[in-house]
Amino acid sequence: MTSETLRELANPITNRYEIDEKNAIIALQSILTTRGPVPEENYRRFQIYLSRLPPYRSILVYSHAMKAIASRMEEGDPHRDALKTMGQAIAEHVSPDFAEKIEENPEAYEDQRMLLAENFNQIATFMGQFRDEATQRECKDA
Amino acid sequence: MPDFVRIFDILGTIAERNDAITRQQEFALQALTSGFGQGAFSITVPANVNTPDPKQIVAKAFQENTNDLYGYSDTELVAIAVAKSDAAKAETKVVHVDFARTRDDVVTDDPVKSGRHVFLPLSDSNESNVISFARYREQLMPTG
Numbered sequence: 001m002t003s004e005t006l007r008e009l010a011n012p013i014t015n016r017y018e019i020d021e022k023n024a025i026i027a028l029q030s031i032l033t034t035r036g037p038v039p040e041e042n043y044r045r046f047q048i049y050l051s052r053l054p055p056y057r058s059i060l061v062y063s064h065a066m067k068a069i070a071s072r073m074e075e076g077d078p079h080r081d082a083l084k085t086m087g088q089a090i091a092e093h094v095s096p097d098f099a100e101k102i103e104e105n106p107e108a109y110e111d112q113r114m115l116l117a118e119n120f121n122q123i124a125t126f127m128g129q130f131r132d133e134a135t136q137r138e139c140k141d142a
Numbered sequence: 143m144p145d146f147v148r149i150f151d152i153l154g155t156i157a158e159r160n161d162a163i164t165r166q167q168e169f170a171l172q173a174l175t176s177g178f179g180q181g182a183f184s185i186t187v188p189a190n191v192n193t194p195d196p197k198q199i200v201a202k203a204f205q206e207n208t209n210d211l212y213g214y215s216d217t218e219l220v221a222i223a224v225a226k227s228d229a230a231k232a233e234t235k236v237v238h239v240d241f242a243r244t245r246d247d248v249v250t251d252d253p254v255k256s257g258r259h260v261f262l263p264l265s266d267s268n269e270s271n272v273i274s275f276a277r278y279r280e281q282l283m284p285t286g
Contacts, residue, residue, distance in 0.1 A: 031144050038144055047152045055160035062153065069149060079146070113164055120161035127154030134147045 017057050017099070024049035024061050025068075032072045056109065056116060057099045062123060063090035079130050086126065090119075 027046035031038050050058060066087030073080040095101075102109045 028149075031149065034144070036143075043145070043148055043152065046149075047156070050152065050156050051159070055164045058156070058160060062157070065153065069144075069146070072144065073146070117161050117164035120157045120164060124154050124157035124161055127150045127157060131147050131150035131154060134150060138147065 017053060020049050020052045021057060021061055024053065024058075025064055028065050028068060032068060055120060056102045056112070059090060059094055059116065059119065060096070060098065063087045063094065066090070079134070082126070082130075086123070 024046060027042060027049055031042045031046060034042065050061060053061065064087070066083045070080050070084035070087065073083070102112065
């Protein structure tokens with residue numbers, strides 16, 4: 001029996017989270033690469049899969065999402081560089097095995113918990129700001 | 143062309159919810175290695191109580207089912223308890239509570255007939271559970 005099989009048997013919930021992570025990224029890619037109007041269903045799927053993840057798992061999806069969104073923005077978009085920088089900063093500070101470490105060690109989670117919360121707080125603030133600015137820009141253009 | 147306003151809104155809303163969950167889930171650490179968010183639990187609702195105190199229900203659920211509750215913030219559990227109050231009105235003595243993170247998981251069967259009551263505390267059909275949880279947090283757990 002391989003270690004991978006043992007892991008699968010030991011924690012089916014982890015497997016579900018990994019599937020949700022992949023589905024969230026696929027859903028976002030689908031939004032970003034659609035030509036023409038993006039179907040509402042695509043946004044809904046992205047939101048559902050992202051919301052199903054525990055915060056400590058979703059942080060890496062945020063990193064991926066920010067970089068992917070930045071890469072699809074036009075050169076002059078005022079949010080492009082900020083998103084790229086945030087995505088890279090998360091990737092630099094959160095190791096790819098962060099979720100596994102957290103799940104295997106409750107103390108590790110407790111050590112990181114408030115830092116993680118603070119990061120989400122900042123992300124929420126920035127995203128709210130970006131949303132408002134982008135809305136204003138759209139109104140001006142229209 | 144993707145709607146970046148929409149994407150920022152999704153990312154921001156879930157980040158806000160994740161911030162709240164992460165700050166509030168100290169209770170869950172004890173069960174980190176065992177249940178991990180799976181399974182349902184049952185609680186007994188006094189038959190003569192139509193609207194039990196959500197906090198009491200949550201406390202009782204923790205006492206009896208700690209291992210099943212990992213992965214859910216107390217905000218979510220309070221929301222669960224609020225939904226439980228509605229079930230209590232139906233004079234359900236033992237109510238099975240399952241967890242739903244998305245609308246797809248919701249079971250709308252009669253909880254008494256099905257023996258299973260999966261809920262989302264949604265106020266209207268277009269709202270996500272994320273938004274509703276935030277609203278319950280504001281109503282029931284003021285932090286200011």
